[in-house]
Amino acid sequence: MAGVDGGILFPAERLRGWTEEIMQRVGVDRQDAVLLTDSMIEANLRGVDTHGITRMLCVYVERIEKGVMSAATRLDVVREKASTVLIDCHNSIGQMGAAKAMTMTIEKAAHTGVAFSAVSHSNHYGMAAYWAMRALPRGMIGFSSTNAPAAMAPTGGRTALFGTNPFAVAIPADRELPVVLDLATTVVARGRINLYAKQDRPLEPGWAFDDRGVPTTDPHAALRGLLAPIGGYKGYGIALAIDFICGILTGSNYGAHFPGFLADNMVEPTDVGSVFAAVNVESFMEPAEFTAAVDRAVEEIRNSAKAEGAERIYIPGEIEFATRAERLAKGIPIPSPVVDDFVSLGNRLGVPFPR
Amino acid sequence: MAGVDGGILFPAERLRGWTEEIMQRVGVDRQDAVLLTDSMIEANLRGVDTHGITRMLCVYVERIEKGVMSAATRLDVVREKASTVLIDCHNSIGQMGAAKAMTMTIEKAAHTGVAFSAVSHSNHYGMAAYWAMRALPRGMIGFSSTNAPAAMAPTGGRTALFGTNPFAVAIPADRELPVVLDLATTVVARGRINLYAKQDRPLEPGWAFDDRGVPTTDPHAALRGLLAPIGGYKGYGIALAIDFICGILTGSNYGAHFPGFLADNMVEPTDVGSVFAAVNVESFMEPAEFTAAVDRAVEEIRNSAKAEGAERIYIPGEIEFATRAERLAKGIPIPSPVVDDFVSLGNRLGVPFPR
Numbered sequence: 001m002a003g004v005d006g007g008i009l010f011p012a013e014r015l016r017g018w019t020e021e022i023m024q025r026v027g028v029d030r031q032d033a034v035l036l037t038d039s040m041i042e043a044n045l046r047g048v049d050t051h052g053i054t055r056m057l058c059v060y061v062e063r064i065e066k067g068v069m070s071a072a073t074r075l076d077v078v079r080e081k082a083s084t085v086l087i088d089c090h091n092s093i094g095q096m097g098a099a100k101a102m103t104m105t106i107e108k109a110a111h112t113g114v115a116f117s118a119v120s121h122s123n124h125y126g127m128a129a130y131w132a133m134r135a136l137p138r139g140m141i142g143f144s145s146t147n148a149p150a151a152m153a154p155t156g157g158r159t160a161l162f163g164t165n166p167f168a169v170a171i172p173a174d175r176e177l178p179v180v181l182d183l184a185t186t187v188v189a190r191g192r193i194n195l196y197a198k199q200d201r202p203l204e205p206g207w208a209f210d211d212r213g214v215p216t217t218d219p220h221a222a223l224r225g226l227l228a229p230i231g232g233y234k235g236y237g238i239a240l241a242i243d244f245i246c247g248i249l250t251g252s253n254y255g256a257h258f259p260g261f262l263a264d265n266m267v268e269p270t271d272v273g274s275v276f277a278a279v280n281v282e283s284f285m286e287p288a289e290f291t292a293a294v295d296r297a298v299e300e301i302r303n304s305a306k307a308e309g310a311e312r313i314y315i316p317g318e319i320e321f322a323t324r325a326e327r328l329a330k331g332i333p334i335p336s337p338v339v340d341d342f343v344s345l346g347n348r349l350g351v352p353f354p355r
Numbered sequence: 356m357a358g359v360d361g362g363i364l365f366p367a368e369r370l371r372g373w374t375e376e377i378m379q380r381v382g383v384d385r386q387d388a389v390l391l392t393d394s395m396i397e398a399n400l401r402g403v404d405t406h407g408i409t410r411m412l413c414v415y416v417e418r419i420e421k422g423v424m425s426a427a428t429r430l431d432v433v434r435e436k437a438s439t440v441l442i443d444c445h446n447s448i449g450q451m452g453a454a455k456a457m458t459m460t461i462e463k464a465a466h467t468g469v470a471f472s473a474v475s476h477s478n479h480y481g482m483a484a485y486w487a488m489r490a491l492p493r494g495m496i497g498f499s500s501t502n503a504p505a506a507m508a509p510t511g512g513r514t515a516l517f518g519t520n521p522f523a524v525a526i527p528a529d530r531e532l533p534v535v536l537d538l539a540t541t542v543v544a545r546g547r548i549n550l551y552a553k554q555d556r557p558l559e560p561g562w563a564f565d566d567r568g569v570p571t572t573d574p575h576a577a578l579r580g581l582l583a584p585i586g587g588y589k590g591y592g593i594a595l596a597i598d599f600i601c602g603i604l605t606g607s608n609y610g611a612h613f614p615g616f617l618a619d620n621m622v623e624p625t626d627v628g629s630v631f632a633a634v635n636v637e638s639f640m641e642p643a644e645f646t647a648a649v650d651r652a653v654e655e656i657r658n659s660a661k662a663e664g665a666e667r668i669y670i671p672g673e674i675e676f677a678t679r680a681e682r683l684a685k686g687i688p689i690p691s692p693v694v695d696d697f698v699s700l701g702n703r704l705g706v707p708f709p710r
Contacts, residue, residue, distance in 0.1 A: 083438040084468030084638040113439030116469040154666035169596045181592040213662025233586025237536040237671040283439040307568025310511035316592040
């Protein structure tokens with residue numbers, strides 16, 4: 001879980017309105033600001049604060065102000081077939097390329113059964129699940145993945161060559177919540193290592209390597225070192241496949257060629273590539289029959305015998321939906337230092353943060 | 356690695372000819388026997404002996420002789436769109452459904468850019484990589500996955516609800532070998548636990564759970580218990596998504612509904628579902644430009660700094676290609692007890708095993 005413990009609670013709609021104004025002040029079109037803001041607020045609502053305004057707003061603003069990311073959206077369809085499209089994002093905001101790609105993917109899948117699209121020369125696109133979930137209202141299975149600057153070495157190596165390279169899958173249900181899987185190919189995120197380092201707390205085995213490529217439980221050595229992939233060489237393979245498909249196939253950055261990410265590099269564009277897919281359920285089964293079967297399978301999993309010491313079994317995405325309901329009711333927690341940042345940002349741009 | 360240590364070496368072509376004869380003796384058409392045999396011999400050549408004749412031949416023969424799997428192939432296209440197809444395998448040999456599905460997938464992807472197909476009511480289809488790699492000669496990226504009888508519990512549970520649910524991705528290169536990723540969503544295969552149990556050797560932490568759902572390093576407790584998914588809840592999520600897409604979307608078995616697998620159940624059909632996809636590289640980039648870029652990326656990974664104690668960095672699939680070259684030259688190792696089984700089988704069916 002990437003949630004923030006503690007912090008001051010703000011109603012989502014108040015944060016939304018303010019964020020939309022902020023993005024427009026730095027030159028983003030109104031409708032683009034609305035979409036970008038929604039992707040961040042949804043991340044916060046789902047407890048994925050690493051992709052919410054909490055972490056991303058000031059970064060996006062700074063990148064735009066420094067000219068490292070374009071405020072104006074320019075998207076060109078470079079190649080297109082009945083079931084595929086390649087969109088050049090021209091260093092526009094990543095969410096803009098993703099939205100157009102996923103919209104086209106869903107339209108194409110409605111006609112041909114499946115579609116797969118890619119965005120090149122893009123930026124951080126937010127939470128992978130946000131894009132996969134766009135297939136759900138159309139009764140489709142959605143998929144998205146992106147590459148990212150290197151944080152992980154290949155098995156046997158000690159040079160960071162692969163990002164956390166996340167991917168998301170969204171599967172529609174009927175009465176049950178949709179199944180929404182969204183995971184990085186590292187065992188834990190760098191943010192978690194940071195947290196342990198601040199607390200001088202040893203990491204669990206299998207989370208990280210030091211800068212010699214040797215497994216470590218020292219959080220400080222891990223910060224100078226590398227994140228471990230899930231399942232060892234298996235996660236390395238998954239991260240590599242995602243990097244090759246998102247990065248190389250789109251002609252974007254890959255491997256060690258990234259100039260650093262987000263706050264770590266305010267000089268060069270990130271130039272990531274992202275991919276999107278949708279499978280039209282009705283090309284395989286009556287949609288109502290499918291979602292009813294998903295409901296039954298979800299119930300079977302939830303009601304299966306618990307492991308000793310486990311209180312319940314969660315379906316992928318279930319915790320995020322619960323967090324969303326809670327945060328819609330009670331508000332989104334923003335840590336005090338971030339509130340201070342928002343107050344400064346708001347004052348500087350003439351859009352006071354609504355405390 | 357699923358390779359067999361030791362054993363008697365036999366030339367691949369001698370094993371191939373004998374296996375083709377054996378399959379025909381139990382009622383499989385000549386051309387189907389050739390394909391099925393090739394899928395097994397290729398697995399042996401690649402060192403994936405768990406999917407070679409070593410483990411599968413006697414099992415397939417017994418299933419056919421007991422009427423649990425059909426010797427005759429019957430494949431019906433149930434639903435078809437420009438980029439998708441659903442094929443009912445009618446309990447035919449899994450490789451037959453897979454071959455037709457992957458052939459149609461590649462043809463469709465050549466026209467529309469991408470295609471995704473599924474086979475329902477199928478059987479064990481061999482090595483996932485075998486199907487993904489069929490996209491390579493066409494310059495496409497291939498993908499395949501299948502569900503399988505339950506061996507893994509959901510996170511927090513202690514009932515086996517998901518199979519090892521493997522998937523494979525094959526990416527073409529130019530001068531370099533293609534990248535071929537083929538992995539189960541469990542940290543290790545059950546075969547590895549078996550091996551450790553025979554040697555009374557403790558498992559590594561994180562490999563398995565006992566029957567209460569508690570992590571264990573006791574191989575005997577693990578055999579009565581459950582395999583651990585890669586990356587904990589992440590691997591559970593991947594296995595679930597594969598089960599839902601391969602099993603539920605095709606109307607085949609899923610979750611705990613499997614009647615046991617292969618040698619463990621010689622009474623009922625397995626009824627698995629499998630999926631296949633191909634992405635036509637030229638829908639995104641000039642193929643020669645892509646494969647040259649893959650070559651460069653592969654070289655960058657291979658030549659990156661080694662971890663302390665590591666001798667080299669392998670690209671996914673590289674070890675299997677090396678094993679294939681070695682076994683083509685020196686022969687495929689068959690353990691002595693398996694040779695005895697082959698001799699008995701050959702004598703019984705009137706096709707003496709060529710020792």
